[in-house]
Amino acid sequence: GAVVSQHPSRVICKSGTSVKIECRSLDFQATTMFWYRQFPKQSLMLMATSNEGSKATYEQGVEKDKFLINHASLTLSTLTVTSAHPEDSSFYICSAREMGQPGTEAFFGQGTRLTVV
Amino acid sequence: GEDVEQSLFLSVREGDSSVINCTYTDSSSTYLYWYKQEPGAGLQLLTYIFSNMDMKQDQRLTVLLNKKDKHLSLRIADTQTGDSAIYFCAGSAGSNDYKLSFGAGTTVTVRA
Numbered sequence: 352g353a354v355v356s357q358h359p360s361r362v363i364c365k366s367g368t369s370v371k372i373e374c375r376s377l378d379f380q381a382t383t384m385f386w387y388r389q390f391p392k393q394s395l396m397l398m399a400t401s402n403e404g405s406k407a408t409y410e411q412g413v414e415k416d417k418f419l420i421n422h423a424s425l426t427l428s429t430l431t432v433t434s435a436h437p438e439d440s441s442f443y444i445c446s447a448r449e450m451g452q453p454g455t456e457a458f459f460g461q462g463t464r465l466t467v468v
Numbered sequence: 469g470e471d472v473e474q475s476l477f478l479s480v481r482e483g484d485s486s487v488i489n490c491t492y493t494d495s496s497s498t499y500l501y502w503y504k505q506e507p508g509a510g511l512q513l514l515t516y517i518f519s520n521m522d523m524k525q526d527q528r529l530t531v532l533l534n535k536k537d538k539h540l541s542l543r544i545a546d547t548q549t550g551d552s553a554i555y556f557c558a559g560s561a562g563s564n565d566y567k568l569s570f571g572a573g574t575t576v577t578v579r580a
Contacts, residue, residue, distance in 0.1 A: 357510070385567070394556065394572045395511075444510050446568075457568060459503075459511040 353379045355447050357460025364435055364467055371431045372463045374445030380425035381447035385457070386418070389442040401428040435467040472571035474557055479577045486544040488574045490557035493538065497559035500533060501568065502542045505554045514542070514555075544576075552578045 354377040364370045374384055382403045387395040399420050400408040407420035417439075419431040428447075432439050442464050446457040471493040480486045492500070498519050503511040517524045517531045517540075524531045530543040540557055554573040 355510075392573075392575075394570045397567060397569075400567065446511075458513070461510040462508070464508070 353377075353447075353449060353458045355445065355458045355460045357445055357463055359463060360461060361464045362466070364465070366436055366467055367434055369431055369433045370435055370465060371429055372443055372445075372465075374428045374430070374447065374460050376426045376447045376449075376458070379447075379449040381428075381449060382425060384422060384428040384445055384447045386420060386428075386430050387444045387446070389444060389462075391442075395444060398430075403428075432465065435465070437467045440465055440467045472557055472559055472569050474555075474571035474574050476572060477575050477577070479579060480547050482547060482549060482578050482580050484547055486542075486547045486551065486576055486578075488542045488544075488555050488557075488576065490540040490542075490571055491538055492540065492557075492559050492569075494559060494569075495535070495538060499560050500531075500540050501558045501560070502529075502531065503556045503558060503570075505556065505573070507553075511556065547576075547578050549578050549580070552576055 356375045356377055358373045384401040386398045388398050389395050397410050398413045401420045401422040403422045403425050409415045422428040442462050444462040446459045448457050474490040501516040502514045504514050505511050515526050515529050517533050528545045532541045554575050556570050556573045558568040558570045560568050
């Protein structure tokens with residue numbers, strides 16, 4: 352199957368700094384990527400839909416200035432957590448669907464464990 | 469949007485069958501999915517079913533869909549220790565809506 356690579360897998364940062372997480376589709380092109388947040392022992396919460404070449408669409412309650420999303424190419428989307436605080440500590444997962452393949456599987460990255468100290 | 473519910477825990481003996489159940493609210497869901505998540509990892513798609521199907525079988529996995537009751541189940545035959553994980557069901561609405569709504573996940577524990 353197609354591969355989605357997420358980097359870094361783990362990151363620890365100081366409170367007030369910014370952290371960038373990358374999501375790459377390695378062997379396919381993705382016009383749309385999704386960013387999820389997962390709290391311990393809970394489900395995935397969709398944060399935003401990242402569209403190549405246009406602004407991301409954020410879900411209700413997600414601060415767009417806090418979680419900056421850039422989808423500059425068909426194979427790369429980035430999520431930047433700005434001015435991180437301990438409550439931003441979480442597991443962040445991206446997913447991507449192949450262009451022209453509606454309704455089929457979304458491939459997930461391996462996730463990024465963010466710890467803000 | 470879609471609300472998806474599933475039971476939180478399942479304990480099963482090695483070699484037995486596991487059945488994980490899921491209910492959803494949006495009758496227009498076009499595709500329904502089962503994902504597996506191992507500790508500290510992303511999600512791995514196990515299988516998916518199109519809404520006009522009742523059943524789909526893939527090796528040890530059998531998916532049953534009851535559209536009338538909006539009920540989806542995943543049966544794992546001959547459950548192995550490597551099947552211990554969290555299993556999520558998810559639904560997407562329509563071929564142009566790539567958003568997935570996930571259930572809370574069922575933690576499956578396989579005991580020897």
